[in-house]
Amino acid sequence: MSEDPILKVEKVEVSFPVGRGLNRSAILGVAGVSFEVRRGETFALVGESGSGKTTLARAVNGLQKISTGAITFEGGRIDGLRKSAMKPIRRRMSMMFQDPVGSLSPRMTVGDLVTEPYRIHGADGRNLREEAARLLTLVGLPADFATRYPHQLSGGQARRVGVARAIALDPALVIADEPTAGLDVSVQGEVLNLLNDLRERLGLAMVIITHNLHVVHHVADRTAVMYLGRFVETGETGTMFAAPRHPYTAALLSANPEPDPDRIHDRITLPAEVPSLLSRPSGCEFHTRCPWVQETCRTVAPPPGDVACHFPLAPGAKPPAKEATA
Amino acid sequence: MSTLAISGLNVVFSTEDGPLHALKDVTFDVPERRIVGIVGESGCGKSTLINAILGLLADNGTISGGEVLFEGRDDLTQFTPRQMRDLRGPRISTVFQDPMGALNPVLSVGRQMINIQYRSDQSKEQKAARAIEMLKLVRIPDADSALERYPHQFSGGMKQRIAIAMALMMEPALLIADEPTTALDATLEVTTIELLKDLQEKIGCSVMFISHHLGVIAELCDDVVVMYAGEVVERGPVREVFQHPSHPYTRRLLECDPARQTERTRILPTIPGEIPDLRARPRGCVFAARCLDRHEGCDTPQPDIVVAPGHAARCNLAGQTAREGAGA
Numbered sequence: 001m002s003e004d005p006i007l008k009v010e011k012v013e014v015s016f017p018v019g020r021g022l023n024r025s026a027i028l029g030v031a032g033v034s035f036e037v038r039r040g041e042t043f044a045l046v047g048e049s050g051s052g053k054t055t056l057a058r059a060v061n062g063l064q065k066i067s068t069g070a071i072t073f074e075g076g077r078i079d080g081l082r083k084s085a086m087k088p089i090r091r092r093m094s095m096m097f098q099d100p101v102g103s104l105s106p107r108m109t110v111g112d113l114v115t116e117p118y119r120i121h122g123a124d125g126r127n128l129r130e131e132a133a134r135l136l137t138l139v140g141l142p143a144d145f146a147t148r149y150p151h152q153l154s155g156g157q158a159r160r161v162g163v164a165r166a167i168a169l170d171p172a173l174v175i176a177d178e179p180t181a182g183l184d185v186s187v188q189g190e191v192l193n194l195l196n197d198l199r200e201r202l203g204l205a206m207v208i209i210t211h212n213l214h215v216v217h218h219v220a221d222r223t224a225v226m227y228l229g230r231f232v233e234t235g236e237t238g239t240m241f242a243a244p245r246h247p248y249t250a251a252l253l254s255a256n257p258e259p260d261p262d263r264i265h266d267r268i269t270l271p272a273e274v275p276s277l278l279s280r281p282s283g284c285e286f287h288t289r290c291p292w293v294q295e296t297c298r299t300v301a302p303p304p305g306d307v308a309c310h311f312p313l314a315p316g317a318k319p320p321a322k323e324a325t326a
Numbered sequence: 327m328s329t330l331a332i333s334g335l336n337v338v339f340s341t342e343d344g345p346l347h348a349l350k351d352v353t354f355d356v357p358e359r360r361i362v363g364i365v366g367e368s369g370c371g372k373s374t375l376i377n378a379i380l381g382l383l384a385d386n387g388t389i390s391g392g393e394v395l396f397e398g399r400d401d402l403t404q405f406t407p408r409q410m411r412d413l414r415g416p417r418i419s420t421v422f423q424d425p426m427g428a429l430n431p432v433l434s435v436g437r438q439m440i441n442i443q444y445r446s447d448q449s450k451e452q453k454a455a456r457a458i459e460m461l462k463l464v465r466i467p468d469a470d471s472a473l474e475r476y477p478h479q480f481s482g483g484m485k486q487r488i489a490i491a492m493a494l495m496m497e498p499a500l501l502i503a504d505e506p507t508t509a510l511d512a513t514l515e516v517t518t519i520e521l522l523k524d525l526q527e528k529i530g531c532s533v534m535f536i537s538h539h540l541g542v543i544a545e546l547c548d549d550v551v552v553m554y555a556g557e558v559v560e561r562g563p564v565r566e567v568f569q570h571p572s573h574p575y576t577r578r579l580l581e582c583d584p585a586r587q588t589e590r591t592r593i594l595p596t597i598p599g600e601i602p603d604l605r606a607r608p609r610g611c612v613f614a615a616r617c618l619d620r621h622e623g624c625d626t627p628q629p630d631i632v633v634a635p636g637h638a639a640r641c642n643l644a645g646q647t648a649r650e651g652a653g654a
Binding site for chain 2: 047048049050051154155181182183184185186187188189190192193196211213214215217218219237238251252253255256257258259260261262263265267269270273274276
């Protein structure tokens with residue numbers, strides 16, 4: 001870890017105003033998150049919908065204003081930069097959005113779509129037709145796809161076009177928001193293999209946002225689990241999957257349905273009620289659903305660190321007896 | 327008797343480039359009180375199948391053959407739009423991937439749940455009581471006050487449960503659930519599946535559950551139907567199909583699931599190739615172009631070979647390779 005991280009996020013908060021007049025208040029979509037991404041590494045953000053993953057990614061990319069905290073990219077502060085100052089940063093840090101087909105203009109050809117970044121950021125005398133062919137080959141599509149339109153592509157092909165756009169300007173960091181959502185298992189594998197291959201060949205760092213734990217297990221070097229806009233656990237993926245230390249991580253991993261009808265599930269069952277961001281629970285915010293909850297958890301916030309829990313789990317811990325078979 | 331018995335169903339869309347054969351010779355049953363999972367990649371015809379059953383095909387789509395027998399007597403392909411309208415809701419209901427598509431954002435949940443009981447001649451109070459009962463059944467806390475609230479005041483998982491409550495309110499004979507858990511995280515997904523299973527037993531309806539999540543299918547369903555390019559390539563009891571997959575496509579699909587790789591691996595298995603152009607279907611096996619076991623026998627139309635009771639695969643090799651492929 002002698003090298004500086006490529007991305008450093010420190011105590012970032014994003015708040016959204018809600019209500020009007022006397023009811024006016026704010027909710028924290030991202031509530032004080034810190035992490036680092038190193039060069040060439042894949043960092044995964046996991047959490048349920050509404051946990052703040054996408055908001056965090058948008059904040060990093062400058063698409064969402066942060067209310068406090070600092071974001072450092074390649075050694076320079078990038079939070080609060082004006083649009084014009086952000087533009088050169090976006091050459092180095094690209095974003096792949098959810099919904100591959102929806103993020104491609106239906107009126108542009110694939111060739112125009114993959115070379116659009118050059119037209120926005122200056123082509124530097126590049127031959128766009130050659131560039132299109134180069135990028136399409138790089139993501140494993142035939143070069144003659146350049147003349148097609150998005151509606152003529154399958155979901156997996158559209159996703160590849162999205163990847164080509166993201167890497168067009170030789171970025172150092174790619175943020176991929178749900179790169180496999182809505183894809184079938186076989187196509188999902190193709191897209192992940194492609195991202196991994198490009199990461200190795202081009203030395204990219206990647207942030208992958210997903211709620212698919214199986215995907216995370218195979219592609220991410222390090223993983224952060226988000227709950228109500230905070231990280232509850234951060235760590236090396238293999239270690240975390242083998243021995244989760246935060247109860248929420250443990251519950252997520254044990255809930256993961258597997259394609260084997262005879263598998264006996266030793267599940268940690270959580271009450272389904274996710275608290276509202278408008279009235280965050282006191283103390284540890286997970287205490288309303290935690291099977292291991294203790295008195296302290298209801299009133300005292302857990303200490304900061306890689307595991308936001310007063311009582312991190314021992315490997316293979318089972319929930320307390322009364323709930324164990326529920 | 328089967329709640330739904332589909333046999334030889336064909337659906338053709340007319341397009342600028344000629345007819346597109348979206349469903350070809352689709353045959354399977356949804357037996358009474360059973361949950362049947364439908365799996366397949368996008369573009370395999372899952373949505374077309376639902377629309378064909380519900381009589382909601384786009385204007386350029388027609389059912390060119392086969393029948394959809396509902397509760398053993400009515401062939402839905404012969405129903406008039408009017409008859410179908412009376413069937414959808416009280417007898418066949420649906421839950422979709424996005425619960426917000428089913429809920430009106432500007433009406434309170436109670437209002438919507440009372441409105442959809444318009445066919446019942448009970449009083450408004452009775453309808454409200456019924457709505458509360460259903461919300462309790464799907465474990466919405468504070469069911470009484472939930473009626474006053476609006477959809478945006480509930481979390482994603484709760485909205486989906488409200489949508490399920492609404493779909494089951496009229497105690498339909500068949501529930502069609504189209505990827506209802508895709509947008510939820512793993513813990514909520516499991517809760518929703520368990521709830522669905524529970525309700526299905528209570529109400530005694532049949533469920534057609536569409537998903538491309540093999541883990542969910544394994545956990546929830548009694549039977550599974552595997553679709554590829556508009557054809558049913560394999561069907562049978564879940565345990566049979568998952569343990570003895572008899573169609574090469576099913577085997578490859580199962581191998582591809584990252585959940586099946588217990589060791590961490592950087593390179594995930596895939597199925598190279600693309601789904602064939604449905605405007606020019608191959609004469610023989612529809613999977614042949616991507617199949618590793620392809621031989622001359624694959625160039626002619628494929629028979630449905632029964633490999634075990636209730637378990638059939640549309641592959642000429644089905645009987646022979648089935649049991650070997652098992653434990654692999």
